[in-house]
Each structure stands twice: as C-alpha cells, then as structure tokens.
Amino acid sequence: MTASNAVSILNAKDFATSNDVRWCPGCGDYAILNQMRKVCAAIGARRENTVFVSGIGCSSRFPYYMGTYGFHSIHGRAPAVATGVKLANPELDVWVVTGDGDGLSIGGNHLMHVLRRNVNLKILLFNNRIYGLTKGQYSPTSEEGKKTKSSPMGSIDLPLSPLSIAVAAEASFVARTVDVDRDLNRVLTEAANHQGSAFVEIYQDCNVFNHKAFDYATDKDAKLDNLLYLEHGKPMIFGKQRDKGIRLNGSRKPEVVTLGPGVREDDLLFHDESDESMAFLLSRLRHTDGFPEPMGIYYRVKDDCYERLVEQQIATARSARGPGTLEALFDDGNTYEVP
Amino acid sequence: MSTSAKPTHPTRAAVVRFAGDSGDGMQLAGTQFTDTSAVFGNDVATLPDFPAEIRAPAGTVAGVSGFQINFASTDIHTPGDEVDVLIAMNPAAFKAHIEDVRPGGIVVVNEDEFTKINLRKAAYADGYDPLDDERYTQRFKIVRVPITRLNTEELSSTGLGAKDVGRCRNMWALGLIYWLYDRPLDTTIAYLEDYFGKKKKMPQVAEANVKALRAGYYFGETAELFPARFQVPRAKAEKGRYRKITGNEAAAMGLITAAHLADKCLIYCSYPITPASDILHSLSALKHYGVKTFQAEDEIAAVCAAIGVSFTGQLGVTGTSGPGLCLKAEAINLAIMAELPLVVINVQRGGPSTGLPTKTEQSDLLQALYGRNGDSPLVVLAPKSPADCFDICIEAARIAMQHTVPVIVLSDGYLANGAEPWRLPDPQAMEPIRVEHPTDPETYRPYRRSEDLSRPWAIPGTPGLEHRLGGLEKEHLTGNVSYDADNHQRMTWIRKQKVENIAAQVPDLEPIGSPSGDLLIIGWGGTYGSIMTAVERAGEEGKSVGAVHLRHLNPMPGNLGQIIKRYRKVLVPELNTGQLRTLIRSRFLIDARGLNKIQGKPFLVDELMDAINLMLDDRWGDRESLSPTEHHVTAVEPLSMY
Structure with missing residues (x-):
C-alpha cells in the first residue's frame, strides 16, 4: 500500500465496479448494495483489504458489484471459502453474502459451523423467503402453505427462523434488518465493527417471485405496529403511538400489552444484548402469531476469533519448541547413519 | 545382546507377520520391529492390515489385525509374498493368516489362547484344534508358547491390574521375535519409556512393557524352542542419514517442505477419513513450522476452505479418501474455473461407496481425471512408494502454484501406512519454488495468460488489483462474467492446453x-x-x-x-x-x-x-x-x- 493510498478517503462510488448490476428492476438487493457501499466508505474500509465471498443465488451476485476483491463461489459454501480467506490472512475484512436457500438449505451446515467457530466474518443473509434464481420454488423460510411452482398445493415444510439458528449455533453477533429500512445502515456498521462472526438477516423483497412478502415490515403506515426496534437496556416498546410493549406473562411466555393503567414500562422486558435466552425468545416472535418482529441487534458478546486462536497456537508451539527448520523436521529422532 | 549360545544363521531377507486381535497391539509390535530394523540398517517394507472396525468382536476372524514386515540386507521393494515367521496371538489370527506362510515357515502361537471358546469364536468346528492338524504341523514348524501365562507371571509383581498386564503380551511376543532375529532392544525400550513414561505419564506401564519385552527375549534364549536364530545383516545403502517413513508421514513432511520452499504458509484443511487422517494428525502436531490445520465440518468445507486459502495467496491443501473426493468434486471444479492453485491428496481405499475403508485400491484414477461436470482438466500425480509421497507432494504444490491449477495426488492405503527407509534430503540442496504475485495495476488483467497459459495469481491486499473470481465462465483477459459462445470454447481449450503444457516439465520415462x-x-x-x-x-x-x-x-x-x-x-x-x-x-x-x-x-x-x-x-x-x-x-x- 502506498502512502497516498493509505490516506485517501474513499466514498461510496469508489466501491462500485464497472459491471452492470443485473438484478431485476425493483429488487431489494439494490438497496442493500447501496447501503453496503456507503458503509464501506463510512468505516474507512480499503478496497484492497476487503473481500466479498458468496455462494449461489441472486444475492450471491453481490461480489460482482463491489469494487473490492470478490469470490462468487459455489452453492452454500461461502462460509467455508471465507474461513479459508481469514485463515490465510486475518487482516482482511471479509463479508459473506448469502440467501435463505444458499445459507439455510444447501449451506446450512457451513453456516452453523462458521458461527460456532466465531471466524471474524460478517455474514449477510438476504431472506426473501423464495428461490429467486431458479424461478420461484419455496425456500426454508417460506411460510407453511406457500403455493409455488414446486408446491402447487402449498408447502408442507415448516419454515425456520434464521436467527434462532444463529443463536443456537453460538453466534457472537445476531441482528435483523430490512432492505429498505433506514436502520440497515446502522446494523451493517455495527456488524462491521464487531470482532467475530456477525450474522445479519435482511428481509429482502423479491419483487418478481415473492413480492410484498414483507409488506408488514416496510409499509410506512403499518410497520411501526409490526416491528419492534431493539435498544440495549431499553424497555421493548413499539407501535405508532409507542403505547405497546412486550412482557413475560405468568407462564414466562411473551405477550403484547398496552401501556396504561396496570401496565408500566418497568413491567416490560428490557433488552439485553448479552442475554442469549432473550435473543432466542426474540427470534421466535412472528408477525403471523400477532407479535411485532424485533429489528436491530438481538445479541452481541465478545469472544475470541477463530483465526486469531489458530495463530496463537502457532505462537505457543513456537515458543515451546522454537520455529521449525527443515533439518529438524526430517531428523526427528529415530534416524541412523549409513557410512 | 548377541551373546547367545545358539548358532546364528545369516539370511538375506525375512518376512515376519504379527497377527492378533485388533486390541492386541499388533500394529505397535510391527511398527517397533520396523523401527528397530530400520535403525539397525536393514532395508524394510511393511504392510499393516487392520479391520475397519475399531474393535470388531474380540477373537473373531473379522477382528484380526496384522502387520507384515519384510527386512533385508539387500534392496527390497515389497513387503514380501510369503511369510517366514507368523506370530499368531489367537486362533482367529492363525486362521486368517496361516495360508500366507511359506511351507517350512515358523508359526509362533500363543497356545494359552487356543481354548475351546476362542476356537469357537474363530469359527473352527467343535472339537477341532488346528494346532493338532497334520496338514499344518507337517507343513510348518509350529512353536507353541504360553505367552499369556508367561507374561502374567513375569508381571505379577508390578502391581498392575490384569487388564494392563494383558496388554503387555504384544511386547513379550516382540521380545521373543527380537531374539529370533538377533535384534537390539534399545530402540523399543526408548520408545516405551518415552511414550508411556513421559507422554502418558504412566511410568509403571512403561516399566511393565519393558519387562515383558525382555522376558520374551530371554525366553527365546533359554527355552529350547528354536534350534537356531537368524541374522539379517545391514543393507548396503547410499551414504547418509536415514529414517523409517510411512507414506502419510512423508506426505505431511513434503507439504511443509513445499511451503518452506515457496515461502508460503501451509494451511491443511481436512475432514477425518481413513486412511488419510494421519496426515491431518501429523500436521496438527507440527504447528511450530507455521502450519495451520483446519478440521472442517465436512469434506466440502475442507476443500472450499483450501480454495479460500489459495485465493488469498497461501498454500491451500485438502486431504481425503475416495468418498471424500466425490464430495469435493464440485469445489475442485471451482478451482479449475477460477484457475487457482489447489492440492488435493486422495489416499485411495477400496470402493465404491464406503467400500473397504482400511484396504488399499487404485480405483479413483478415472474419478480424479474425469469425475466432475464439464470439461474439467487438472493435474494428477501418484507417488510410487511411501517415501515418494514426500517428493510428489512438493511436485504437486509446485505445479499447483506455478500453473494456477488444481493437482490431485493419488496415494493409497498401502503407501499411506506402509513404511520404508528414507534418506534425509539436504534442505540446502532443494530448489526453491518460485511463485509470483502481480502488483502492477497497469498491466494486470485477471485472465491474462503467461506463455505456459497460467493465470496471474493476484492476491487480496494488493492495491489496484481488486477482481472478482467465481464459477461462472469468465471472459478472456478481463475475467468478467461471459456467456459468449466463442469465448467459452476458447476458455475451455485454454484450460485443457494449460494442463497439457505441463508435460514439457515432466521428465521422460526410462524403462x-x-x-x-x-x-x-x-x-x-x-x-x-x-x-x-x-x-x-x-x-x-x-x-x-x-x-x-x-x-x-x-x-x-x-x-x-x-x-x-x-x-x-x-x-x-x-x-x-x-x-x-x-x-x-x-x-x-x-x-x-x-x-x-x-x-x-x-x-x-x-x-x-x-x-x-x-x-x-x-x-x-x-x-x-x-x-x-x-x-x-x-x-x-x-x-x-x-
């Protein structure tokens, strides 16, 4: 890196490429791409030190549109490829872009393991609840009864919650946001600043195969009643009038209550980013069950990063045994001389 | 220790096979005999043979574990066709291996184990004892030794439990065979004291094993079982320092050496699988060489991580065996398309499917060459001997990095576990592996070709060379995604020709x-x-x-x-x-x-x-x-x- 490079300030446009962006017009991916470029500029990222790794699917075309290093790998395997990148060079800023099919179906295994290892990667899962690139089959997050080309009588698969999986897989940073939400920028920035595996679910509209799947979360009028913006240390209040909240009832189950006589703020749940049981509970709140869906940072704890621990073991081995030489490698004891 | 009163016959070579239940420690006995013979100066070749089950039902033929060693005063290349001395620790071992003994050969049996129950476990007919069968007693010299009893008596004062005492029987038997072939005990004693005494912190167990070893040895000297002992003199070999090496050990060392020669960090990404796991084990214990090992969640993650390593400019290697190679196929194709270096070590075993996990076979050749979608040429190498795994891994890493191409190394179970003497190479005399990474944004194009058609290996962290790789077809020079018909045809031929060009560096064959x-x-x-x-x-x-x-x-x-x-x-x-x-x-x-x-x-x-x-x-x-x-x-x- 030259001196002039080191001090130059990049703006969002510097993170674009000459490639035409080829998502369908109106796709939610555009909004995420724009915010991502802005965040890269805002956090002072360097193009040469940033790598975007993806698998297969609409979302996985992302690296082609970022003016950084990029690797559009194979279906579901981006977390594994990205792990290799971090093992080889822990100094790089590495982002993984995946979708509900890529990350939760074919690549579910890798997602689980990259999170538990706490490799210092930022993982963005674009959840549009449909298979877009293969033209409209149901995905692991499609709602029960979803009618698609491959489920003409309705899907009989139960959908899963990406965030429940992330919490269960020992992720150290778990968040959710929406493609067109103003909070997207903040959540991406917080993810970028986290040391360790950061998992961000982004509700994303596939306007061709699953349009308006997240209307309840994007409609200006409705969303304040349907979403709960999480703030660490604050009571869980939501609603256009900010008069509704979440509390635990007598059976320790969450319920929606209206603030007023008999229900004070102190009765509500207070968000605690370090409480994984709470994070899991929040990940179970579904719009279809009459709950607001929590947005923002569910869970955030500090933990050692995998690639650093790998380096530490090498350092420990070297301090105990000295840096290995080839002579010592070949001659490890049971050798003999032929005169 | 050669102060025996008995005559010693010099012999050019001998084949000894230890056989017992898979819990009897036959692999350890065989390995020790090999180490001792190698250090003594014999040429050696070995063939371990063990069941796929960790502990198959005790006493059954399915649970028999064997270790064969051929040791000689002349150059040898195989573990030997026929067995000169078989050590059978139980009836099942006798049954499984007796047909491999040459007529007139010696069969040492642990007669204490030839009980009614054990004979039945070995599926011999009721009332039949093969030790009384003239077909065997006339063909072989069967030597009955009450190994279990003598070992127990010897160790009665050690304070160890019956189970631990029983576990020393292999050393007792080894001691006896050491006597028969006039071998020194010091290599094995040093091993036992180091392994049980220092590493496992069980000095009592170390002591008992040494005691059993010596007891077996002295039993040979005093008992009138063998009329004579044999001596296999040192082999004539090129001057130098030697050690015994298995194929998997050699592969691990070859990879570390390649990384040193190329000034790269070796990152070995693997998922445990027989018979390749020992490479992962070896490398995991050699972290002070700067080796990073990654035990992935599955075979696919292992190869994908190795590809991520290559993309980032270090030496990415994955190791596996047949079924794992199937799982890695799609990712290997990614490395072919992205034209990145990658070394895949495939230690072949019996197939198809799970097949015969602990047995050797050469049946993955066509899979390595063709087992992927599309026209997907890559380099395939195969070591010819355990020690050659060292050289072939260096060659594989060199070709992969210099030609930006995946290389599959086809080792096999026989090479992986088999051992031979290896003359230590001189690190100073080894040729460095030159690897270039472009840095000039003016001239860099992701798919610009060098003369031999390899692609420039630009790595993240280099300003101005930001580019995107992937599995989609790429345009010549620019590396942009391209669905153009002529471009695809051109790129397909280029990928093929790039591999064929490597032939120019392959030495001519000499019959x-x-x-x-x-x-x-x-x-x-x-x-x-x-x-x-x-x-x-x-x-x-x-x-x-x-x-x-x-x-x-x-x-x-x-x-x-x-x-x-x-x-x-x-x-x-x-x-x-x-x-x-x-x-x-x-x-x-x-x-x-x-x-x-x-x-x-x-x-x-x-x-x-x-x-x-x-x-x-x-x-x-x-x-x-x-x-x-x-x-x-x-x-x-x-x-x-x-």
Whole structure:
C-alpha cells in the first residue's frame, strides 16, 4: 500500500465496479448494495483489504458489484471459502453474502459451523423467503402453505427462523434488518465493527417471485405496529403511538400489552444484548402469531476469533519448541547413519 | 545382546507377520520391529492390515489385525509374498493368516489362547484344534508358547491390574521375535519409556512393557524352542542419514517442505477419513513450522476452505479418501474455473461407496481425471512408494502454484501406512519454488495468460488489483462474467492446453529392465515395488521384459508413446478393473492387457510373474483382463470370476 493510498478517503462510488448490476428492476438487493457501499466508505474500509465471498443465488451476485476483491463461489459454501480467506490472512475484512436457500438449505451446515467457530466474518443473509434464481420454488423460510411452482398445493415444510439458528449455533453477533429500512445502515456498521462472526438477516423483497412478502415490515403506515426496534437496556416498546410493549406473562411466555393503567414500562422486558435466552425468545416472535418482529441487534458478546486462536497456537508451539527448520523436521529422532 | 549360545544363521531377507486381535497391539509390535530394523540398517517394507472396525468382536476372524514386515540386507521393494515367521496371538489370527506362510515357515502361537471358546469364536468346528492338524504341523514348524501365562507371571509383581498386564503380551511376543532375529532392544525400550513414561505419564506401564519385552527375549534364549536364530545383516545403502517413513508421514513432511520452499504458509484443511487422517494428525502436531490445520465440518468445507486459502495467496491443501473426493468434486471444479492453485491428496481405499475403508485400491484414477461436470482438466500425480509421497507432494504444490491449477495426488492405503527407509534430503540442496504475485495495476488483467497459459495469481491486499473470481465462465483477459459462445470454447481449450503444457516439465520415462523387447509393463502409483521386483526377477530369468512407472498421470510423460512402440505386448497391472489400461488403449490404440487385482491388497510378485509368463508364452488368451485368485493367475474362463 502506498502512502497516498493509505490516506485517501474513499466514498461510496469508489466501491462500485464497472459491471452492470443485473438484478431485476425493483429488487431489494439494490438497496442493500447501496447501503453496503456507503458503509464501506463510512468505516474507512480499503478496497484492497476487503473481500466479498458468496455462494449461489441472486444475492450471491453481490461480489460482482463491489469494487473490492470478490469470490462468487459455489452453492452454500461461502462460509467455508471465507474461513479459508481469514485463515490465510486475518487482516482482511471479509463479508459473506448469502440467501435463505444458499445459507439455510444447501449451506446450512457451513453456516452453523462458521458461527460456532466465531471466524471474524460478517455474514449477510438476504431472506426473501423464495428461490429467486431458479424461478420461484419455496425456500426454508417460506411460510407453511406457500403455493409455488414446486408446491402447487402449498408447502408442507415448516419454515425456520434464521436467527434462532444463529443463536443456537453460538453466534457472537445476531441482528435483523430490512432492505429498505433506514436502520440497515446502522446494523451493517455495527456488524462491521464487531470482532467475530456477525450474522445479519435482511428481509429482502423479491419483487418478481415473492413480492410484498414483507409488506408488514416496510409499509410506512403499518410497520411501526409490526416491528419492534431493539435498544440495549431499553424497555421493548413499539407501535405508532409507542403505547405497546412486550412482557413475560405468568407462564414466562411473551405477550403484547398496552401501556396504561396496570401496565408500566418497568413491567416490560428490557433488552439485553448479552442475554442469549432473550435473543432466542426474540427470534421466535412472528408477525403471523400477532407479535411485532424485533429489528436491530438481538445479541452481541465478545469472544475470541477463530483465526486469531489458530495463530496463537502457532505462537505457543513456537515458543515451546522454537520455529521449525527443515533439518529438524526430517531428523526427528529415530534416524541412523549409513557410512 | 548377541551373546547367545545358539548358532546364528545369516539370511538375506525375512518376512515376519504379527497377527492378533485388533486390541492386541499388533500394529505397535510391527511398527517397533520396523523401527528397530530400520535403525539397525536393514532395508524394510511393511504392510499393516487392520479391520475397519475399531474393535470388531474380540477373537473373531473379522477382528484380526496384522502387520507384515519384510527386512533385508539387500534392496527390497515389497513387503514380501510369503511369510517366514507368523506370530499368531489367537486362533482367529492363525486362521486368517496361516495360508500366507511359506511351507517350512515358523508359526509362533500363543497356545494359552487356543481354548475351546476362542476356537469357537474363530469359527473352527467343535472339537477341532488346528494346532493338532497334520496338514499344518507337517507343513510348518509350529512353536507353541504360553505367552499369556508367561507374561502374567513375569508381571505379577508390578502391581498392575490384569487388564494392563494383558496388554503387555504384544511386547513379550516382540521380545521373543527380537531374539529370533538377533535384534537390539534399545530402540523399543526408548520408545516405551518415552511414550508411556513421559507422554502418558504412566511410568509403571512403561516399566511393565519393558519387562515383558525382555522376558520374551530371554525366553527365546533359554527355552529350547528354536534350534537356531537368524541374522539379517545391514543393507548396503547410499551414504547418509536415514529414517523409517510411512507414506502419510512423508506426505505431511513434503507439504511443509513445499511451503518452506515457496515461502508460503501451509494451511491443511481436512475432514477425518481413513486412511488419510494421519496426515491431518501429523500436521496438527507440527504447528511450530507455521502450519495451520483446519478440521472442517465436512469434506466440502475442507476443500472450499483450501480454495479460500489459495485465493488469498497461501498454500491451500485438502486431504481425503475416495468418498471424500466425490464430495469435493464440485469445489475442485471451482478451482479449475477460477484457475487457482489447489492440492488435493486422495489416499485411495477400496470402493465404491464406503467400500473397504482400511484396504488399499487404485480405483479413483478415472474419478480424479474425469469425475466432475464439464470439461474439467487438472493435474494428477501418484507417488510410487511411501517415501515418494514426500517428493510428489512438493511436485504437486509446485505445479499447483506455478500453473494456477488444481493437482490431485493419488496415494493409497498401502503407501499411506506402509513404511520404508528414507534418506534425509539436504534442505540446502532443494530448489526453491518460485511463485509470483502481480502488483502492477497497469498491466494486470485477471485472465491474462503467461506463455505456459497460467493465470496471474493476484492476491487480496494488493492495491489496484481488486477482481472478482467465481464459477461462472469468465471472459478472456478481463475475467468478467461471459456467456459468449466463442469465448467459452476458447476458455475451455485454454484450460485443457494449460494442463497439457505441463508435460514439457515432466521428465521422460526410462524403462526398467529390457529397454525394448517382448513385454512392456506400465504401472502407476503404489504398485511400483511389486512390479519392480517382478521385472528384476524376469530379467534374472533371461526374459525380455521392461517396465515404466507413471508418477504423472495427467499430463503423462511425453515419450510414453515412443516407448510403447518398442515392445511387442503391453501389460497394465492395477488394483482396479483397468482404469489406466482404458486410458492407454484409447490414447495409443494398442491392445494392452490388464492384470487387475481388487482384493484390497497389493500385488504379490508371484501374481505378476504368472501374468508375465502368460503374456510371454502366448497363453493369456483373448481376455482383456485377468485377476489373480489364491495368489496365482491363470487364463480362466470369464464366468469363473463371478
């Protein structure tokens, strides 16, 4: 890196490429791409030190549109490829872009393991609840009864919650946001600043195969009643009038209550980013069950990063045994001389 | 310790096989005998043979674990066809191995274990004891030793429990065989004290094992069991420092060496699988060499992580065995498309599917060459001996990094676990592996070709060279995604030609034996030792037989076609149904015949000699392939095979 490079300030446009962006017009991916470029500029990222790794699917075309290093790998395997990148060079800023099919179906295994290892990667899962690139089959997050080309009588698969999986897989940073939400920028920035595996679910509209799947979360009028913006240390209040909240009832189950006589703020749940049981509970709140869906940072704890621990073991081995030489490698004891 | 009162007969070579239950410690006894013989200065070749189950039902034939060692005062290439001395720790071991002992050979049995119950476990008929069977007692010298009882008596004062005492029986037996072959005990004593005493912190166990070892030794000296002992003198070898090495150890060292020579960090990404896991184990214990090991969640993650490593500019290697190679196929294709270096070590085992996990086979050749979608050329190499795994891994890493191409190394179970002496190379004399990474944004294009058609290996962290790779077809020069018809055709030919260009660096083949004549044997991989021995023997018998051995399967050495023309007939022996033969026939349009053994075991020299003689005497018949049965090859009717 030259001196002039080191001090130059990049703006969002510097993170674009000459490639035409080829998502369908109106796709939610555009909004995420724009915010991502802005965040890269805002956090002072360097193009040469940033790598975007993806698998297969609409979302996985992302690296082609970022003016950084990029690797559009194979279906579901981006977390594994990205792990290799971090093992080889822990100094790089590495982002993984995946979708509900890529990350939760074919690549579910890798997602689980990259999170538990706490490799210092930022993982963005674009959840549009449909298979877009293969033209409209149901995905692991499609709602029960979803009618698609491959489920003409309705899907009989139960959908899963990406965030429940992330919490269960020992992720150290778990968040959710929406493609067109103003909070997207903040959540991406917080993810970028986290040391360790950061998992961000982004509700994303596939306007061709699953349009308006997240209307309840994007409609200006409705969303304040349907979403709960999480703030660490604050009571869980939501609603256009900010008069509704979440509390635990007598059976320790969450319920929606209206603030007023008999229900004070102190009765509500207070968000605690370090409480994984709470994070899991929040990940179970579904719009279809009459709950607001929590947005923002569910869970955030500090933990050692995998690639650093790998380096530490090498350092420990070297301090105990000295840096290995080839002579010592070949001659490890049971050798003999032929005169 | 050679102060015996008994006469000692010098002998050129001997084959000893330890056999017992899989919990009897036969692998340790065999390994120790090998170490001792190597340090003593013999040439050695070994063949461990163990069940896939960690502990198959005790006492059954399925649970028998064996370890064979051939040690000699002359150059040897195989673990030996016939066993001179068999140590059978129980009836099942006797049953499983007795047919491999040469007539007149010695069979030491632990007679305490030949009980009614154990005979039944070995599925011998009620009332039958093979030790009383004249078919055996007349053919072999059966030596009955109450090993269990003598070992227990010896260790009665150690304070160890019965179970721990029982576990020393292998050392007792080893001590006896050390006496029989006049071997020193110090290598094994040092090992026992280090392993049990220091590493496991069980000095009592170390002491008991040493005691058992010595007891077995002295029993040989005092008991009137053997009329004489044998002595296998030191082998003449090139001057230098030596050690014993297995194929998997050699592979691990070769990879570390390659990384040093290229000034790269070796990152070995693998998922445990028999018989490749030992490479992961070896490298995990060598972190002070800067080696990073990544035990991935599955085979696919392992290869993908290795590709991520390559993309980032270090030496990415993954290791596996057959079923794992299937799982890695899609990712290997990604490395082919992205034109990134990648080394894949495939330690072949019996297939298909889970197959025979602990047995050897050469049946992944076509999978390595063709087992992926699309036209997907890559480099395939195969080591010819355990020690050659060292050189082949350096070669694989060099080709992968210098030509930005995946390389598959086809080792096998026999090479991986087999051992031979290895002369330590001189690190100063090794040639560095030159690897270039571009840095100039003005001239850099992701898919600009060098003269040999390799692609520039630009790595993250380099300003101005930001580019995107992936599995989609890329445009020539720019590396942009391209669906253009002409471009795809061009890129497909380039990928193929890039691999073929590597042939220019592959050394020409030099036939062993007759440089021209009646019969050419073409072999590859782990069968080298058997073929070499057979060709030497054929030469001694005045036969016109030559052999070439392929270490480079793709691309092949350039002069193979010319060599083939110098011989009247071609025989391709393989541990599969004829995968190299298929390639040779289609490429050179010749009527190559195959000797194909698919028994999970290496070739016996006798089997190869039979095949050679059938070919030379025009008795082979019309069959494209013959397989050995019961250690012999005959021109059988096709149906008898099924």
